[in-house]
Amino acid sequence: MLRFGQHLIKPSVVFLTTELSFALVNRRxxxxxxxxxxxxxxxxxxxxxxxxxxxxxxxxxxxxxxHVHVHVxxxxxxxxxxxxxxxxxxxxxxxxxxxxxWRTEEEMAAEAEILKKxxxxx
Ligand code: AMW
Numbered sequence: 001m002l003r004f005g006q007h008l009i010k011p012s013v014v015f016l017t018t019e020l021s022f023a024l025v026n027r028r029x030x031x032x033x034x035x036x037x038x039x040x041x042x043x044x045x046x047x048x049x050x051x052x053x054x055x056x057x058x059x060x061x062x063x064x065x066x067h068v069h070v071h072v073x074x075x076x077x078x079x080x081x082x083x084x085x086x087x088x089x090x091x092x093x094x095x096x097x098x099x100x101x102w103r104t105e106e107e108m109a110a111e112a113e114i115l116k117k118x119x120x121x122x
Pocket of ligand 1: 007008009024025026027028036056062063064065066094
């Protein structure tokens with residue numbers, strides 16, 4: 001098991017681990033393919049460029065899990081009628097979280113398998 005703040009994470013939902021970091025699928029993705037990446041990027045490991053980085057540091061800023069992590073949200077043309085509506089959706093998402101809105105472990109593990117394969121092949 002890996003620890004993500006107050007949560008214990010089952011290996012089945014983790015799709016990538018490096019010496020200093022790991023990445024898992026989100027139990028409640030706002031867009032398809034949303035993932036979480038934790039820890040510190042190991043030097044020399046591949047890094048992807050991000051066009052926009054925003055931080056939420058602490059509960060007052062909306063952070064719900066006390067563990068440094070990065071959300072990766074693959075965006076597609078037209079996924080929101082106004083492009084920046086995703087930020088309102090993210091705020092609502094954390095405020096209105098409850099277990100009945102979470103994906104099952106099986107659903108998460110199935111997505112993690114797809115991503116695992118992708119990272120093995122690329
Ligand atoms: W934060 O509000 O701390 O920036 O984001 C925490 C994120 O972690 C949320 O998107 C939430 O859905 C996700 N999350 C919390 N616990 C788990 C878990 N056990 N497995 C997968 N995702 C989780």
